[in-house]
Amino acid sequence: MNTDKASVIEVANITKSYYLEKPRTLKKWFRSLFSPYGRFTVIKNVSLAVNKGEFVLVTGPNGCGKTTLLKLIAGITLPDEGMIKTTGKVVPLIELGAGFNYELTGYENIITNATILGIEKKKLKKIVKEIVEFSGVKEFINTPLKRYSSGMVSRLAFSIAVFSEPDILLLDEIFAVGDKEFREKAINKLTEFKKKGVTILLCSHFELNSSLIDRRINLTKVY
Amino acid sequence: MSHYFQLLEVFTLREIKSRYKASILGFLWIVIYPLSTAFILNIVFGSVIRIQTGKISYFLNLLSGLLFWNFFQQGLILAKESLIWNRDLVIKTVFPKEVLPLSYVLSKIPDFFVGLGIFLFFFLLNGYMIDLSFFWIIIFLFPVFLFSAGISFIFALLNSIFRDFGRIIELATTLLFYATPIIYSDAIVPNKLKIFLYINPLSLAALFMRNLFFEKILRFDLFLLALAISLPVFIFGLFFFRRFEKKIADLI
Secondary structure (H helix, E strand, C coil): CCCCCCEEEEEEEEEEEEECCCCCCHHHHHHHHHCCCCEEEEEEEEEEEEECCCEEEEECCCCCCHHHHHHHHHCCCCCCEEEEEECCCEEEECCCCCCCCCCCEHHHHHHHHHHHCCCCHHHHHHHHHHHHHHHCCHHHCCCEHHHCCHHHHHHHHHHHHHCCCCCEEEEECHHHCCCHHHHHHHHHHHHHHHHHCCEEEEEECCCCCCCCCCEEEECCCCC | CHHHHHHHHHHHHHHHHHHCCCCCCHHHHHHHHHHHHHHHHHHHHHHHCCCCCCCCCHHHHHHHHHHHHHHHHHHHHHHCCHHHHCHHHHHHCCCCCCHHHHHHHHCCHHHHHHHHHHHHHHHHHCCCCCCHHHHHHHHHHHHHHHHHHHHHHHHHHHHHHCCHHHHHHHHHHHHHHHHCCCCCCHHHCCHHHCHHHHCCHHHHHHHHHHHHHHHCCCCHHHHHHHHHHHHHHHHHHHHHHHHHHHHHHHHC
């Protein structure tokens, strides 16, 4: 299905650095006016173009900027230099279950998280059952999340994300959690997505040996 | 736009629901909290210090002052922490982040109506009659909401970067509490200080409420004045927040 060659992610010469130590208090901040904090460059002059429907695996060691790259593409944070352009609905899954409220039930968390991922109210009512079904935590859906195992939390989070109908899916280390069954389920879903022409960027420490992958990018540390 | 309101709705409901989970008394706290604050203040300033409030009973004067104040102060106290509490959402997801402080302010609306119910209960108990025109009190929620939200935007953002601002706003709120005619009546404010009653939307709210309930006078001028002050605060707060929104994820 890779006939459409229009690039949906364009990253041009981006550089991103973070504060090494955040000026946490006013006192420190005043001092930082005179001796600015060191900045820590994570991504230096990176360019990338991803075509529609492409599955890109980004690998590299800890701290090489994989997550930062995803955050930049998603628009969570802005680059210091360079330009990023995306076409279509971007759904970032930087962490499974980011923003879950552990006092609330699984069901209540589906509603919140799905809304953050941009699922409309009307549609949500229709698909909420499917999400519950897919997650495999049906019996516990009215139990507060704090009683869930971490695997259950991940499954629930992944289920919400896959039902958000992304054009571009940004996944960060999602295979690090969950059991074999979950991994298979997830890979099946990604295969389905790929057939539909969804562009996928997956960050991983591991070399994923799968026919799904069209391109591999290896990021190296810049410092 | 509809997505924006959906976000607001979902976050507000989430906050209301989660607030009383893992508590035994649950939603009863909405009643217990304002009542106990009012009783304590009543004992200290009404029975011991004996501040005079004219023909209005001290307790009713207090409750009418506390109604909008509680909405403002409790909303702000939550909203200033909104970005810190939702750090994960801020640094890992994409959505208009101003929804966070806004939803904490909105989550105090049910408390407002419970507070109004408490006031009406004691109002009737004191032998007053309910009048249909009392419904007008609800319109003042609008300027007070704008004012609370505007300040919440600014301090939620600043507090997420420098925790000092959380302390500063707490201190400023305490000052504002004494500058607002809650534990006293506006009648005892010296003339040269009266100006402060009219530049503070919360004191305007207290004046509006007392005029409406005890004099049966609808003071639209107070409403408009409050709106004229609150609206610029809201707009400034929102612009300020949006200006630095994308920086929060790096600095929080």
